Amino acid sequence: MFGKIGAPEIILILVVIVLLFGAKKLPDMARSLGKSARILKSEAKAMKSDGQQTAPADPPQHDGQTPAQRTIKAAPGDVTGGRPVTEPTDQASQR
Numbered sequence: 001m002f003g004k005i006g007a008p009e010i011i012l013i014l015v016v017i018v019l020l021f022g023a024k025k026l027p028d029m030a031r032s033l034g035k036s037a038r039i040l041k042s043e044a045k046a047m048k049s050d051g052q053q054t055a056p057a058d059p060p061q062h063d064g065q066t067p068a069q070r071t072i073k074a075a076p077g078d079v080t081g082g083r084p085v086t087e088p089t090d091q092a093s094q095r
Helices: 007-021 025-052
Strands: 070-072 083-085
Touching: 007 025
Parallel strands: none
Antiparallel strands: 070 083
């Protein structure tokens, strides 16, 4: 139905994208897309490593203190993209 996409078609698509979004917004869009991909990759890696760990024999004891916050980083060495995360606790079993 459709022929092969060659160089002229790709160039036409790129020109249309530049006209729609503007040359000034494209680098910002690419940067944010890259950050999103790094965050997704690190979150998927963290989920895999959490799934491979075995559950502890004894649940952690909470003395009424708030749990330490863990920071998830977007990429290794990226300190601007991190955000603190408070781990959920099971408050119902402590009562």
